[in-house]
Amino acid sequence: MNATAVIFGRYTLLMPYRILFISAEYAPLAKTGGLADVSSALCHYLHSQGHDVRVFLPWYRELNRTGLTVEPVASLESLALNVGEHRYEYRVLVGTPPGSQQPVHFIDCPALYDRNGFYGHADDHRRFLLLTRAAFEVAQRMAFAPHILHCNDWHTAFAPLYLRTNYAWDRLFAATRSVLTIHNIGYQGVFWSVESGDLSLGDARWMLHQDDLRDGRVNPLLHGVMYADLVTTVSPTYANEIRTPSYGAGLDPFLRDRGSQVIGILNGVDYAEWDPRHDAHLGDARYSAQDLSGKRAARRAVARELSLSLGPKTLLFGIVSRLVSQKGIDLLEEVLPDVLSQHDCALAALGSGEPQFEGFLTRLSTDFPGRVHFTRGYSERRAHWIEAAADAFLMPSRYEPCGLNQMYSLRYGTVPIVRRTGGLADSVTPYSRTTGLGDGILFDDYSPGALRAAIDQALSLFGSAHWDRMIQNGMARDFSWQTQGKLYLDAYRDLVGPV
Numbered sequence: 482m483n484a485t486a487v488i489f490g491r492y493t494l495l496m497p498y499r500i501l502f503i504s505a506e507y508a509p510l511a512k513t514g515g516l517a518d519v520s521s522a523l524c525h526y527l528h529s530q531g532h533d534v535r536v537f538l539p540w541y542r543e544l545n546r547t548g549l550t551v552e553p554v555a556s557l558e559s560l561a562l563n564v565g566e567h568r569y570e571y572r573v574l575v576g577t578p579p580g581s582q583q584p585v586h587f588i589d590c591p592a593l594y595d596r597n598g599f600y601g602h603a604d605d606h607r608r609f610l611l612l613t614r615a616a617f618e619v620a621q622r623m624a625f626a627p628h629i630l631h632c633n634d635w636h637t638a639f640a641p642l643y644l645r646t647n648y649a650w651d652r653l654f655a656a657t658r659s660v661l662t663i664h665n666i667g668y669q670g671v672f673w674s675v676e677s678g679d680l681s682l683g684d685a686r687w688m689l690h691q692d693d694l695r696d697g698r699v700n701p702l703l704h705g706v707m708y709a710d711l712v713t714t715v716s717p718t719y720a721n722e723i724r725t726p727s728y729g730a731g732l733d734p735f736l737r738d739r740g741s742q743v744i745g746i747l748n749g750v751d752y753a754e755w756d757p758r759h760d761a762h763l764g765d766a767r768y769s770a771q772d773l774s775g776k777r778a779a780r781r782a783v784a785r786e787l788s789l790s791l792g793p794k795t796l797l798f799g800i801v802s803r804l805v806s807q808k809g810i811d812l813l814e815e816v817l818p819d820v821l822s823q824h825d826c827a828l829a830a831l832g833s834g835e836p837q838f839e840g841f842l843t844r845l846s847t848d849f850p851g852r853v854h855f856t857r858g859y860s861e862r863r864a865h866w867i868e869a870a871a872d873a874f875l876m877p878s879r880y881e882p883c884g885l886n887q888m889y890s891l892r893y894g895t896v897p898i899v900r901r902t903g904g905l906a907d908s909v910t911p912y913s914r915t916t917g918l919g920d921g922i923l924f925d926d927y928s929p930g931a932l933r934a935a936i937d938q939a940l941s942l943f944g945s946a947h948w949d950r951m952i953q954n955g956m957a958r959d960f961s962w963q964t965q966g967k968l969y970l971d972a973y974r975d976l977v978g979p980v
């Protein structure tokens with residue numbers, strides 16, 4: 482227990498923060514990307530430090546229920562909420578995911594969540610407004626007075642406005658301060674203003690962004706930026722970038738207005754999941770910085786499984802990614818065919834997303850049989866194996882709020898080749914042949930030429946003592962939540978003071 486300690490004479494009282502945490506994703510239950518990893522790892526950290534965290538997540542049809550048992554909460558069984566003119570009935574289930582100590586409160590509303598996919602429905606705004614408001618209503622019924630209301634991304638970004646409007650009458654929330662974490666400003670959840678009645682704001686409708694309303698839009702993320710007491714994002718560099726027109730996706734003026742109330746905290750890594758020394762997926766191929774023989778075994782196993790023919794000097798590139806324009810796949814399209822034609826290298830790629838990028842990787846695997854394998858889809862297990870087996874990891878993102886795979890790569894002795902943006906810039910240090918310091922290869926311009934130069938640098942270093950140095954430097958880096966989580970606690974403390 483390490484909750485804020487208050488010392489009264491001889492007695493030290495442990496005073497935990499009460500945190501209401503709302504997210505659309507939470508690993509391993511509901512995950513499409515890093516939002517899930519970060520939500521659960523941060524909550525685990527806060528819980529481990531003695532804080533009282535109540536996590537709210539939809540009871541999606543596609544929730545990963547492996548090892549999960551849930552119970553309905555007796556007093557929270559037949560609840561109902563009006564979202565504008567739509568009335569929804571829901572109940573609350575509570576369960577603790579396997580391997581975790583932190584319970585999750587599930588909002589079971591079949592009309593909204595008993596469907597395929599986590600996102601992509603015409604009424605998504607209502608689905609997440611219900612989640613957001615149910616978190617308040619359930620807190621009221623549990624008499625849970627949060628110090629911190631922590632919401633994430635556009636899905637739950639109306640929470641800070643609700644705190645100032647619909648729920649402001651309730652003394653339970655009188656001392657509550659709100660935090661919005663932006664994991665990705667590229668997704669803002671905009672919906673038509675004809676549906677703005679779904680916000681149920683009544684007289685407080687004037688607090689909506691009026692120009693947008695006149696233009697026929699409601700932008701959830703924008704309202705989070707306007708009304709959260711603190712806006713955080715997932716790396717310091719991204720916090721600066723999103724204040725500029727090139728990266729702010731239209732929200733940059735609003736972020737600039739918030740001044741010092743916008744901060745960047747680099748994500749941490751859940752090393753219980755992502756460490757080759759005890760990676761549950763790797764079996765006998767586990768390894769450490771002192772003994773990399775398991776990494777070589779992983780490479781052989783992956784080569785066998787994916788039918789890749791790898792010589793001793795073949796540089797194996799890895800990619801694990803959502804295949805969307807954010808991730809710089811179009812640059813790879815320009816560069817990889819030549820690289821594969823000209824050099825002794827291979828590629829193991831895993832991902833799914835936009836058809837054009839899936840199509841490119843499929844073509845590449847046809848054009849380079851035995852050299853390129855593309856797994857189209859989602860596989861936790863294969864993601865771990867690729868991290869372990871690859872020599873270098875490609876992440877040439879157009880923008881990257883934080884990025885987790887480059888940090889996993891560092892721990893797995895897989896040299897990251899990344900564009901110097903967002904969290905990639907904050908987590909990968911350029912290798913210097915002169916000093917022997919650094920753990921990856923970075924490039925600046927979003928151009929095929931710049932990516933090609935970075936890949937050429939990797940090819941020239943591979944197999945040399947420099948490469949081994951880079952691996953050792955990377956494996957020694959530490960992005961644990963023990964360090965990063967403290968920064969969230971500092972931010973909470975700045976908002977509400979020590980409790």
Ligand code: ADP
Binds near residue numbers: 801831832833860861
């Ligand atoms: P983003 O959240 O933008 O997708 P991150 O790097 O923060 O990017 O996090 C991505 C997370 O999702 C990582 O844990 C990564 O391993 C995982 N991931 C992405 N695509 C796949 C896939 N096809 N199969 C398995 N895991 C994936």
Ligand code: GLC
Binds near residue numbers: 514664748883
């Ligand atoms: C987003 C970002 C990614 C970040 C993740 C978790 O999906 O694209 O960079 O690591 O959220 O914060």
